Amino acid sequence: MKTRTPPTLNVPCAGCKRLRRKCTADCIFVPYFPATEPEKFAEVHRVFGASNVTKMLRDIPVSQRGDAVSSLVFEARTRLKDPVYGCVSTMAALQHQVNQLQAELLAARAENASLGAQLSEVMLLLSTVTPRASTSAQSLEAGNSVDVAITSAFDRCYSPGPIVS
Numbered sequence: 001m002k003t004r005t006p007p008t009l010n011v012p013c014a015g016c017k018r019l020r021r022k023c024t025a026d027c028i029f030v031p032y033f034p035a036t037e038p039e040k041f042a043e044v045h046r047v048f049g050a051s052n053v054t055k056m057l058r059d060i061p062v063s064q065r066g067d068a069v070s071s072l073v074f075e076a077r078t079r080l081k082d083p084v085y086g087c088v089s090t091m092a093a094l095q096h097q098v099n100q101l102q103a104e105l106l107a108a109r110a111e112n113a114s115l116g117a118q119l120s121e122v123m124l125l126l127s128t129v130t131p132r133a134s135t136s137a138q139s140l141e142a143g144n145s146v147d148v149a150i151t152s153a154f155d156r157c158y159s160p161g162p163i164v165s
């Protein structure tokens with residue numbers, strides 16, 4: 001019984017071109033390594049080897065092969081750039097950045113909590129201030145006494161010594 005062979009493509013994919021073989025319609029590399037991007041296959045082939053890439057792609061569902069190829073290309077490029085650490089150096093740099101940002105976030109939260117406590121203290125002090133005047137004739141004086149009380153409350157709140165009430 002004769003098996004049907006898929007038709008040979010006029011323009012081979014980057015993989016088959018590099019491997020100097022006929023590229024067929026069912027070639028596993030066709031969707032991911034177009035002839036227009038030969039460097040993608042060259043880098044992946046150099047680091048992982050074409051047969052390993054073929055095996056890896058066969059073990060992955062078709063819907064996830066595009067993502068797998070993207071990560072293989074990224075890993076291959078970083079490995080070629082940094083033969084010792086490869087993409088681990090990128091991960092370490094990003095991890096360092098995450099740690100720094102987390103420390104900054106903690107500091108910002110602590111400052112926020114401290115400012116919130118100071119604000120509560122000021123609000124509490126302001127709530128204890130009651131205008132003395134109730135008549136319209138004394139309103140100007142009352143306004144002045146409230147201003148003095150507020151200034152005094154702020155001074156006490158931000159003074160280095162203990163707050164005396």
Ligand SMILES: [Zn+2]
Binds near residue numbers: 022
């Ligand atoms: Zn091919």
